Amino acid sequence: MTTTIDGSRIARRIRARVAEEVAAAAEAGTVPGLATVLVGDDPASAVYVAAKRRAVREAGMRDFHRKLPGQATQEDVAAVIDELAADPRVSGILLQLPLPRQLDAATLIDRIPVTKDVDGLTTASAGLLARGERGLRPCTPSGVIELLDAEGIALKGARVAVVGWGALVGRPLAQLLLRRGATVSIAHEHTTDLPAVTRAADIVVVATGVRGLVGSEHVAPGAVVIDVGIHRTPHGLAGDVRSAELDGIADRITPVPGGVGPMTIAMLMVNTLRAARWGAEREIVAA
Template identity: 50%
Template sequence: MTATLIDGKAFAARLRQGIAGQVDAMRARGITPGLAVVLVGEDPASQVYVRAKGKQTREVGMTSFEHRLPADTSERDLLALIGRLNDDPAVNGILVQLPLPEHMDEAAIINAVDPAKDVDGFHILNVGLLATGQKAMVPCTPLGCLMMLRDHLGDLSGRRAVVVGRSNIVGKPMAQLLLRDSATVTIAHSRTQDLPSLCREADILVAAVGRPGFVKGDWIKPGATVIDVGINRTPDGLVGDVDFEAARAVAGAITPVPGGVGPMTIACLLANTLTATARKNDLPDPEGLTP
């Protein structure tokens, strides 16, 4: 058996096309969604990511606001900028690119963003709303994973899901989203006892540990759907957290790296910006863009 490839690049392109159509409809009503991205410092990977975000924001018809600050910017000055963006009616979504310089309190910066404009879904209020099953801004990467799972599998109710990784950015919110879709969910990590056996029970396996090739092919249940969130730079290029070739021989479906989860993250950032704009203007949530 060779697993079906879940093409995140193609899925993200379709998602952006749909978002562009909904942006056009909003603009016809005099409403233009605006996304502000703040980058502190000169991290090369972050710079590439911010450029891609700005380009795709403009391509779907939104307004892109980019704020690039030197690495020695004070936390006070960054908080002041966030305050101005919170108050700016043209800005519907705010994203502060992580990681931040070491002299800044990351949690304080994240929680300074207006929760209604928190398109990253990291604010403590949105985290709590998601955990209690209420309407929230949802982190982009888990949202993209959920969209691909629903598209490939349909109803997730009753399926056994294992999420390997417990980060606030992916692992924990991914588990919450799967629970909301009535999957039976286990969160595992590098210290889980007999992790391979646990993974073999999963109909849905989400790997988000940040270790290249961590999940082996013989950890996969035959026919399982594998979502590889990892993006690891190695001498052989970009690889995921799953041993792709070995897993592909066992799984029913799998996301490649690159070209799987990665493209969905920016597309879901745009989706969240559209959702935030709709909510600000007392419009219904955009169809198909929220859990």
């Protein structure tokens, strides 16, 4: 039988630990604060930001939120980011994506100081990851690593196929896995003979944004499957993996929802706490 990995349970455990550490920090006079910046009225973005803000408050952190209209200019958003960057009460800044079309997301993200980049998306944060230096890592890849660790799945020497090359998940995840001693193959939806890559893997992580891309033909018996994708369908949420086909084939698999998703918010809380601590140190040092 295939075991379902309960990401919600693991995430709750992480968030409870963060709340305990935040309470201890507050007694010492330091309360972490997360600033979320939402531009426009995208319904999905509003739901995601609301969930993040709720997690912030539950952790005992300060909740700073800025809502800008959809017609906001590059200069408007930049001014808000600069204001939050200068505010010592703000430990981390999260610019919710996607942004309205008139805005240059990459330029705005890079205005966030590396010490407050809780999404781990700035060029500076990517450089720290590539060099193996201490920094704030993207939340979803970090959540995948935490899931695997919580399940006791050894990464050192494991063969891992990362299906997806994106800057948010695939590429940073590959680097995190390499640092843990895994042998990593990177593929994507355009890979010729994708099953030849994924069936050789002990762990398959799928993060392409292509619904139902991976099925029984892609997974070797006994493999662990992590499904990062999430898609709204008339029948509910679905992932990048045709999970029903893998029952009895995969050893373990993450569900959609309730798998990687809750881990992303949990790691955002971890990053905000780390940012508060590292910001107080006033420097970034080698890991």
